Amino acid sequence: MLEKTNPILQMKFGVTQRFPCNYLQGEEEQLLVCMSPSEELPQVYGNLLNNGFRRSGEQLYRPHCAHCNACQSIRIMVNEFTYSRSQKRILQKNKSLTLHERHDERDDYYPLYESYINQMHADGTMFPANYEQYANFVRCQWQQPIFLEARDEGKLVAVAVTDQVEHGLSALYTFYSPDYQARSLGSFMILKQVALTKDKNLPFLYLGYQIDECRKMNYKQKFKPHQRLVNHKWLIYR
Incomplete structure (x- = not known):
């Protein structure tokens, strides 16, 4: 110990x-x-x-x-963040969706999570999804997460689970409808968390870990400028 x-x-x-x-x-x-x-x-x-x-x-x-x-831990510098052309297209593609910030779970969250894991990540360690797994992953007795949800004419299509601390938000996990896979909802929800972080006057959005050698994790480096924790120092990548 x-x-x-x-x-x-x-x-x-x-x-x-x-x-x-x-x-x-x-x-x-x-x-x-x-x-x-x-x-x-x-x-x-x-x-x-x-x-x-x-x-x-x-x-x-x-x-x-x-x-x-x-x-490497990675965080977006939200006050300096600039949209790339592809990110602008993602926002345009999803402009019909409505966003809501919630502080409690809704009944339609787990069915969406189950569909996402079972159809999008059947080759992963979280397959097959079950409710106990979902509850242990999302819930926390000592920290109340924020649930940022996206709906399409009332239908839930994406949920981003986020924590708030004194200097930023921490994007924990996003799950979305496989039917909307072509609309890049994972990146869309990050963009909306950037906006939410700015709205709360906080400087950073944490995205977890960037792993350059892992294809599934490389999308995080597209959000710039960002910082990475290298040898205990936060370095800027533009």
Whole structure:
């Protein structure tokens, strides 16, 4: 067990065993996990996010691989962000959708999630979807997420699950209707989270980890300018 002294709290960390990497074939993955009591986590969440951690369900973690540093935390500088031509086309393509910011779940979220996982990610570790998996992934007792939903004439077509901390939003996960795959809803929901971050007068939108060697993760680097956490320093990429 590792311990780190904080001006307010003494934070505790644990290291997981190694397991096959979900992103790079042939590699092993290891995580550094925050083990502090859940009642303390709201006080340290923003600081941990700034140091490369991420939330999944109740857990705060970051990669801790001995021989690999491919995972780089990435965050969009929303006040300097500029739309590319393709991003402008995505916005235009989806201009008929209506967006709503919610702070509680709706009954139609899980059916959309189930359809998304089972049809779009049948080759992934989350297949097949089930309700317990969804609840453990999305819900958190110590942090109330924001649900940014997109609807097409009332029909739910996408949900972006987002956390708010003192210096930004953290985009946790987006799921959407497979019927709308051609409309690039994943990128569309990131663009809308950029707008939401600006509306809240916050400087950063965290996107999790950028992995250059992983095709599924490369879309994140298209949002510029952004910063990446490299050797404990945030570097700007334009």
